[in-house]
Amino acid sequence: EADIYQTPRYLVIGTGKKITLECSQTMGHDKMYWYQQDPGMELHLIHYSYGVNSTEKGDLSSESTVSRIRTEHFPLTLESARPSHTSQYLCASSERQDNTEAFFGQGTRLTVV
Amino acid sequence: AQTVTQSQPEMSVQEAETVTLSCTYDTSESDYYLFWYKQPPSRQMILVIRQEAYKQQNATENRFSVNFQKAAKSFSLKISDSQLGDAAMYFCAYRSLYSGGGADGLTFGKGTHLIIQP
Numbered sequence: 097e098a099d100i101y102q103t104p105r106y107l108v109i110g111t112g113k114k115i116t117l118e119c120s121q122t123m124g125h126d127k128m129y130w131y132q133q134d135p136g137m138e139l140h141l142i143h144y145s146y147g148v149n150s151t152e153k154g155d156l157s158s159e160s161t162v163s164r165i166r167t168e169h170f171p172l173t174l175e176s177a178r179p180s181h182t183s184q185y186l187c188a189s190s191e192r193q194d195n196t197e198a199f200f201g202q203g204t205r206l207t208v209v
Numbered sequence: 210a211q212t213v214t215q216s217q218p219e220m221s222v223q224e225a226e227t228v229t230l231s232c233t234y235d236t237s238e239s240d241y242y243l244f245w246y247k248q249p250p251s252r253q254m255i256l257v258i259r260q261e262a263y264k265q266q267n268a269t270e271n272r273f274s275v276n277f278q279k280a281a282k283s284f285s286l287k288i289s290d291s292q293l294g295d296a297a298m299y300f301c302a303y304r305s306l307y308s309g310g311g312a313d314g315l316t317f318g319k320g321t322h323l324i325i326q327p
Contacts, residue, residue, distance in 0.1 A: 197256050
């Protein structure tokens with residue numbers, strides 16, 4: 097199993113609440129990513145980072161924000177959750193120099209009621 | 210921008226038989242990586258096999274092999290001797306060889322749900 101961890105696995109929260117989804121990896125990877133997986137299972141890149149203090153928006157526009165203060169940590173924050181944010185969120189990481197495979201966490205299933 | 214198409218939303222195969230999952234992609238790049246990922250019901254995405262576009266030889270990993278047709282932009286996955294543990298969503302994915310400039314990361318197809326019949 098890959099050394100990348102997401103917490104919580106499941107979260108049910110009310111509209112308007114602020115939430116942070118945690119993602120940590122112990123592989124020393126520079127690159128980290130957040131994907132959103134909709135109910136139809138398709139994955140879309142919403143954020144990525146090349147290293148500390150680097151964050152970029154992905155292909156799919158998202159109201160979430162990310163930060164990268166430490167190499168191993170890449171949290172995603174929603175300031176005010178809405179039902180449209182209900183989805184599966186997958187975190188991934190990969191090496192910087194070798195642009196090959198990504199390792200994924202187990203995901204966070206978010207439900208906003 | 211690259212696109213990845215998986216035209217089979219669901220496939221079913223008898224245990225011990227062979228199944229092929231289809232994937233086509235569109236790109237203007239000449240060098241890139243292609244992947245097949247497996248997502249079991251536990252939800253953690255696992256790499257099954259990868260192919261470098263500059264390699265003509267098809268990648269093989271035990272019971273899993275690919276048929277990579279670069280000119281046709283086709284990248285199918287063959288699973289031989291299917292096992293119950295192979296049941297999962299399978300995603301085809303594309304990744305540019307060169308990072309930087311625009312969004313980085315994998316471009317996924319919509320997935321194929323593979324059912325293994327005992």
